[in-house]
Amino acid sequence: MVSLARTIRSIRRVGLREWWHQMQYIGDAKSGRFVGQDQFGNRYFENLNPEEEVPGRHRWVDFAQHDFNATQVPPEWHSWISHIRKDAPTEDPVVQNLSPPWKGPWVENLTGTRGAFRTYNTTKPKYEAWQPKTVPRGESAP
Numbered sequence: 001m002v003s004l005a006r007t008i009r010s011i012r013r014v015g016l017r018e019w020w021h022q023m024q025y026i027g028d029a030k031s032g033r034f035v036g037q038d039q040f041g042n043r044y045f046e047n048l049n050p051e052e053e054v055p056g057r058h059r060w061v062d063f064a065q066h067d068f069n070a071t072q073v074p075p076e077w078h079s080w081i082s083h084i085r086k087d088a089p090t091e092d093p094v095v096q097n098l099s100p101p102w103k104g105p106w107v108e109n110l111t112g113t114r115g116a117f118r119t120y121n122t123t124k125p126k127y128e129a130w131q132p133k134t135v136p137r138g139e140s141a142p
Contacts, residue, residue, distance in 0.1 A: 022062075030060060036090035038074050039106070040064055044081070044088065059083075071109035 010029035011019045019029050032047030041064030047053045059081050061073060073081065076089040089095045110116045 025062070025066075026060065032058070032060075035059075035080075035088045036077075038077055040072055040074075040108075042072065042077070044077060046088075056083075069108070074106040 007019075007029060010022075010031055013031040014022070014029070022029050030045065030047065030053070032045040032053075035044045035046050037043050043062040043064075044059070045062065046059050048058060061077070061081060063072060065072065076095050079085045080088050085092060085095070
């Protein structure tokens with residue numbers, strides 16, 4: 001339950017429009033430092049004030065799409081959100097300088113959508129279905 005004082009403080013900090021957006025998407029009013037943005041347009045925030053945020057819930061993502069899922073977070077940002085890395089990918093020199101040339105662009109998991117991968121078989125089947133030979137009446141079968 002969000003207190004009235006915290007709600008008013010959040011509206012003053014982020015504005016009425018952003019506060020309403022947060023209440024609709026994440027169900028909580030948060031304010032913090034903008035850390036960065038990924039190639040999908042997702043925005044990442046952090047608030048290190050222990051009086052305002054519960055420890056472990058002080059990093060969050062604001063998804064660009066309304067129909068979002070966790071696979072829309074690239075691995076670099078996932079490691080930061082999950083506290084595997086201390087610094088965000090925009091501030092970490094290791095992540096910025098260690099992108100191998102063979103690394104492809106991150107693509108979200110498309111399972112359950114029209115873009116999902118579907119396997120197909122290219123080999124001849126081991127057995128074939130029986131096809132009856134029909135002959136009109138009055139003719140003999142060859």
